[in-house]
Amino acid sequence: MPTVPIEELGQYIDKPTDPSDWILIDQDRINRFADATLDHQFIHIDEEKAAQTPFGATIAHGYLTMSLISHFLSECSVVPDNAVMVLNYGSDKVRFLQPVLVNSEVRGRVTFKEVNEKAPGRLLAKNEIVIEIKGEDKPALVAEILSMFIVQ
Numbered sequence: 613m614p615t616v617p618i619e620e621l622g623q624y625i626d627k628p629t630d631p632s633d634w635i636l637i638d639q640d641r642i643n644r645f646a647d648a649t650l651d652h653q654f655i656h657i658d659e660e661k662a663a664q665t666p667f668g669a670t671i672a673h674g675y676l677t678m679s680l681i682s683h684f685l686s687e688c689s690v691v692p693d694n695a696v697m698v699l700n701y702g703s704d705k706v707r708f709l710q711p712v713l714v715n716s717e718v719r720g721r722v723t724f725k726e727v728n729e730k731a732p733g734r735l736l737a738k739n740e741i742v743i744e745i746k747g748e749d750k751p752a753l754v755a756e757i758l759s760m761f762i763v764q
Contacts, residue, residue, distance in 0.1 A: 626723060629724070632721075634717040635719065637677075642673070642676065670713075671712060677718065681741055685759065695763050702758045705754075705755060705756045707755070720742070722740070733763055735761040735763060
C-alpha cells in the first residue's frame, strides 16, 4: 500500500496505481466461499451441472469477487502516511460486468478519486477499483469504494 504525506494526497487523484498481483480463483476457493456464505447454488459448486450452462464451467460468486476488494485496496490504494487505521466506509457503486470462471486469475486496478475531511482526524477517500480477469478485455467488476482514514 503506497503511503504518502497527507499534503500530497491531491497529487494522486485520477492517477491509477500499479495493479495488484494476480489471484487464482480455483474451485476450492469457490467452495469455501459457498460454505462461508451458505450460497450453494449449483452454478458455483456443481461442476457437472455447471458444465451444461452457457458458461461451460462453475463461476465464482459475484460477492466472492467483491470480497477481494479489501485485499486489492490494501495492495494498491494510496494512504496518508500518518494514518493509524483504515476502515471500510461503504460503496457508492458496484457493477458485476462479467462472471469469473473457475481457474481464472483476477487482479485489481485502483484509481484514487477524491479525499475529503469529514471531521478532525477523519478523511473520507473514494477509490475506483476495476477487477480484471486475465486474458479478458471486459472486467469482472467495477466499483467505487469509500474508505475512512483515521489520521494523527
